[in-house]
Structures are given as C-alpha cells and as structure tokens.
Amino acid sequence: MRRMVDEPYFTHSAYSALTTGIQVKCSKCHGPGIVTADKDYAYFRCYNCGHQETRERTIYRYDVHNQCRNCGRYYRMDIKDEAKQHFPVLHVACPHCGTMMPGKVHKTAEAYAYIAEIKDGKEPYFGLELWFLTSFQGKPVWALNREHLAYLIGYLSADLREKPFSIPRKTQADHLPTFMKTSKNRKRIVKLLKKMQER
Structure with missing residues (x-):
C-alpha cells in the first residue's frame, strides 16, 4: 500500500x-x-x-495632469494605451471643455505586482x-x-x-x-x- x-x-x-x-x-x-x-x-x-x-514587477500609473489654459480647471487624464505611455509629452483634451493641449506624462509606481x-x-x-x-x-x-x-x-x-x-x-x-x-x-x-x- x-x-x-x-x-x-x-x-x-x-x-x-x-x-x-x-x-x-x-x-x-x-x-x-x-x-x-x-x-x-x-x-x-x-x-x-x-x-x-x-x-x-512594479505596476505603474501613467497620466497627464494639467491646468486647462481655456477653462482654468485642473484635470488628470490616465494614459491606458501602452504605446503612448512612453512619450514625455502628450496632447490630451481637457475633460471639462475639450481644449487640446500638451501635457507632461507622469509615471507613478502604484502597486507591487x-x-x-x-x-x-x-x-x-x-x-x-x-x-x-x-x-x-x-x-x-x-x-x-x-x-x-x-x-x-x-x-x-x-x-x-x-x-x-x-x-x-x-x-x-x-x-x-x-x-x-x-x-x-x-x-x-x-x-x-x-x-x-x-x-
């Protein structure tokens, strides 16, 4: 057995x-x-x-945070597209008024995998x-x-x-x-x- x-x-x-x-x-x-x-x-x-x-193994968050030059409001836009995450600057639309403007891409360590x-x-x-x-x-x-x-x-x-x-x-x-x-x-x-x- x-x-x-x-x-x-x-x-x-x-x-x-x-x-x-x-x-x-x-x-x-x-x-x-x-x-x-x-x-x-x-x-x-x-x-x-x-x-x-x-x-x-670290998980990063990529975003553009900016103050809109048109409406004056602050915003943060997450960049989910991996191809775009490695650009130093991206043109993104303000979520409040739609104005397109350049913003610096910020990389933040968010979590450990x-x-x-x-x-x-x-x-x-x-x-x-x-x-x-x-x-x-x-x-x-x-x-x-x-x-x-x-x-x-x-x-x-x-x-x-x-x-x-x-x-x-x-x-x-x-x-x-x-x-x-x-x-x-x-x-x-x-x-x-x-x-x-x-x-």
Missing part, C-alpha cells in the same frame, strides 16, 4: 515556483523555457533558442503556456515544473493520502480541482501526467 503525507498549501504555487522556476513553452520556437523572478523583475529564458525577456495564479494554462508574467499542460475531458491538467509534476503523480497514485499532523489547515491537495481527486478519474489522470513526464 502506497501512503503519501500531503505537503503544505503553498509548496507548489506560482509564487513558490518563481525561485525554482515555472517551466513554459517559448513564444519564439515553442521549445522548453523557464520563468523565474526576484523581488523587482520576472525573467524568461529559453533552453532551446536562447531567447530571453525581462519584465518589471502580486503573484497571480495560473490562468488558462499560462503563467502570470509573460503569458507563456506551461510546458506541462494537457487536458482531461476538456479540463486543463497542468504542472508548474518537474517537482510539481512528481508531487501530482505521487499524490494521485497513492492508496492512502494523509494530512500532515503539523499542518491543521489547508494542504497542497486543496489546490487540486475535484475532478482530479475523484477516484474514478485518478488512474487516467496519473497516466496523462506520466506521459508529460517524458517531455
């Missing part, structure tokens, strides 16, 4: 995987790559073609598809990296799954959707996961 003691809730999360790496598909060559992060930046590196990307979870089989920084991604009856089945994949195989193929004594609350298995934990599906899902392990 195979026993498995479950792991703490955040052992395999997008947040914890940023130090060990989230394995993804390269947007250029579709080969294997990895996404990692430190407190300021997220990094992508492709093992196959060498393509690399870096993205800042918290770790989003995996959405639609893609990691949260570059929107790259996970390397270990498949589907079961139309539902996505994925793993962040080889360690996460090994955990899933071990957990789902165990005959007895136990919660650790030291952790009274949620464990890693609480992340798993019900369809993966249902006894009639477990064998077939483990087969899919083992096939992904060969990549």
